Amino acid sequence: MTSVGGMFGGVSRRSLRALSAELDQKVNGQSAATASAISTDVFFVLQTIDSSIGLRRALTDPARDQEIKTSLVKDLFANQISSSSLSLLEKAVTLKWSTPGEFADAVEQIAVE
Numbered sequence: 366m367t368s369v370g371g372m373f374g375g376v377s378r379r380s381l382r383a384l385s386a387e388l389d390q391k392v393n394g395q396s397a398a399t400a401s402a403i404s405t406d407v408f409f410v411l412q413t414i415d416s417s418i419g420l421r422r423a424l425t426d427p428a429r430d431q432e433i434k435t436s437l438v439k440d441l442f443a444n445q446i447s448s449s450s451l452s453l454l455e456k457a458v459t460l461k462w463s464t465p466g467e468f469a470d471a472v473e474q475i476a477v478e
Contacts, residue, residue, distance in 0.1 A: 373463065374463040377464070380460035380462055381474065383456070384456060384457050384460060385478065387456045391403060391453055399449075403447065404477070407450060407454070407475055407476035409446065410442060410446065410450075410454055411472050411476055414469055414472065421465035422465050424458045424465075425464075425468045434458040435455045438455050439451065
């Protein structure tokens with residue numbers, strides 16, 4: 366695995382750093398089971414966003430209001446993942462990404478971390 370942001374463009378690299386910091390806050394002091402549950406949730410979300418370029422575009426469109434993007438995440442995943450995982454993904458969609466593909470790559474990297 367490359368260092369955080371090593372494979373991303375400038376905008377996405379900054380967003381990945383912010384997302385990694387958010388993940389650190391969520392798992393710092395938590396059990397390994399909690400961290401594993403977040404990872405499982407994020408991998409589940411990754412499968413969904415990997416299956417739809419339209420969804421990736423909707424979640425990363427800089428012209429789309431952040432509230433709309435976070436509402437979309439809630440509508441799709443609130444009943445399927447933990448609140449910690451959901452808030453992590455809400456943070457992800459409020460950040461700027463160079464491409465929808467880099468957004469998906471960042472979600473994968475967060476799941477691995």
